[in-house]
Structure formats: structure tokens, C-alpha cells
Amino acid sequence: MKLRTLMTPGGRAPAAHNDNPFTALRQEIDRLFHDATTGLGLGDAMPHMDVVETDANITVTAELPGMEEKDVEVTLADNVLTIRGEKKVEREEKGETRHVVERTTGTFARTIEMPAGMDPAAVKATMDKGVLTVVMPKPATAAEPRKIEVTRVA
Incomplete structure (x- = not known):
């Protein structure tokens, strides 16, 4: 069975056929650099995220299809929220011939800098x-600055 796709992984159109070996080498090098600079070849394994701020909280929502809570680690250290995970696909290969493999696997890490004063103990992740949802209460705002009168020492 011969299958053909219109788009290659990463959303690039397939390269035009060229008998020049240097052109083929150049195209392969370009593909390797593209994969290395777009999430280490993970493509869609990197989660898409929303960050929403209200008066009371900052909420980060990340799409992690096919993953479970045991595959994800959330940390908040030095005002940096880090979401790490590993997307795995378990397969049995008993005489199978794979024609198309587009599902991505691998590890990922996304980091977001949060406002100073975030309390890691108050962070909730579900x-x-x-869909991963991380809710972080915002730190209390500093008091409004006020002018302090300077007086002469008697």
C-alpha cells in the first residue's frame, strides 16, 4: 500500500522532486533545523496554553490530549511556573507495517514568568x-505609594 500526504509534519508542503543530490541534502538539512527549532521535533506535543488574569487569580489552561495527571508535573519556583510532561504512545508491533505515523511523542516543558510574591502552596492544578488547569491566587497588591513628609531634627 502506498500512501501520500499533502503536508509533511510541521505543516510544510513536500519538496519538489529534484535529481540533484545536493538539493536533496539541503532540503534534509533544512528539515532537521526546522524540527530542532520547533520543539525538538515534537510539533504538536508542545501544549497550547491560555493565561487569564482576574482580580483574584491567574489561571493557566493547557491542552494535553491523551495525557493523564501522572504524566504531568507542575512547579512554581522563583516566580516561574513550569509545566513538564511526557507524551507516550504504547504500541505492539506484531507483524505490523506502519504506513503513516503522525502522532507525536516525547517530553516537553513550558515556562511562564509570574508576578513576584506568588505562593507555591496556594497553587491548585487539576x-x-x-485539559490541565492551574489556578494561582494573585499576591496582595502593595499599598499605594504615599508622600512622606521630611522634617528637621530639633
């Missing part, structure tokens, strides 16, 4: 149907 996972539901492949």
Missing part, C-alpha cells in the same frame, strides 16, 4: 479530559 486535569480533566486532557
Whole structure:
């Protein structure tokens, strides 16, 4: 069975056929550099995220389809929120011939700098149907600056 796709992984159109070996080498090098600079070849394994701020909280929502809470680690250290995970695909290969493999696997890490004063103990993370939600209460705002009168020492 011969299958053909219109788009290659990473959303690039397939290269035009060229008998020049240097052109083929150049195209392969370009593909390797593209893969290395777009999430180490993970493509869609890097989660898409939303960051929403309200008066009370900062909420980060990340799409992690096919992942479970045991595959994800969330940390907050030095005002940096880090979401790490590993996307795995378990397969049995008993005489199988794979024609197309587009599902991505591998590890990822996304980091976001948070405002100073975030309390790691107050952070709550939940996972539901492949969507990770991290809710962080905002730190109390500093008091409004006020002018302090300077007086002469008697």
C-alpha cells in the first residue's frame, strides 16, 4: 500500500522532486533545523496554553490530549511556573507495517514568568479530559505609594 500526504509534519508542503543530490541534502538539512527549532521535533506535543488574569487569580489552561495527571508535573519556583510532561504512545508491533505515523511523542516543558510574591502552596492544578488547569491566587497588591513628609531634627 502506498500512501501520500499533502503536508509533511510541521505543516510544510513536500519538496519538489529534484535529481540533484545536493538539493536533496539541503532540503534534509533544512528539515532537521526546522524540527530542532520547533520543539525538538515534537510539533504538536508542545501544549497550547491560555493565561487569564482576574482580580483574584491567574489561571493557566493547557491542552494535553491523551495525557493523564501522572504524566504531568507542575512547579512554581522563583516566580516561574513550569509545566513538564511526557507524551507516550504504547504500541505492539506484531507483524505490523506502519504506513503513516503522525502522532507525536516525547517530553516537553513550558515556562511562564509570574508576578513576584506568588505562593507555591496556594497553587491548585487539576486535569480533566486532557485539559490541565492551574489556578494561582494573585499576591496582595502593595499599598499605594504615599508622600512622606521630611522634617528637621530639633
